[in-house]
Amino acid sequence: MIGKLSGLLDETGDDWAMIDCGGVGYVATCSARTLRRLPGRGEAVALVVETQMREDSIRLFGFLDKAERDWFRILQTVQGVGAKVALAILDTLSPAEITRAVTLGDKAALGRASGVGPKLALRLVTELKDKTPAGDGGGFIAVAAAAPGATKMAAGPLAEAVSALVNLGYKPVEASVAVTAALSKLGPEPEVAALIRGGLKELAR
Known part of the structure; x- marks a missing residue:
């Protein structure tokens, strides 16, 4: 099973890239987001690869980072989501x-992706709420820091507040959602203590 391709970018198409690895060209299907971030033709590139084997074919899916590859895998655990829809979601959202x-x-954010209707969007948020890429505990801190109203000045306090709630025994996802909710009520530049108190109030509901 191929897990990584390192070589020179040989050619690209609408949804694929060919990587020249020592004279052998490997074609990997890629999201539009990945294709936009690739270097120029003939330049060095490394793709994290997901290999899917079928009775009559072997397909390679290439990504520039593990987070994209991991979400590609996780999205397909939801009924109705195959490789095509998973890539469409990754085209639309980082x-x-x-x-x-x-x-x-x-659900509205996920529904912007091609092939994701209201029912599938609901299924995605319901089934994936407790699933994240391995080692993505800190990812939820980033979620809070990227919430509407957050600023660069508030990013530190947000991260500290989420971390404090996690240290109290709450799951990262619970802590992030609670702090994000508290932020919407406290304003764009709250103090850490206020965020923690607000987060605890949200968790107590």
């Missing part, structure tokens, strides 16, 4: 935006 949408139950 990994951090997917995490935020799932964490906050933002």
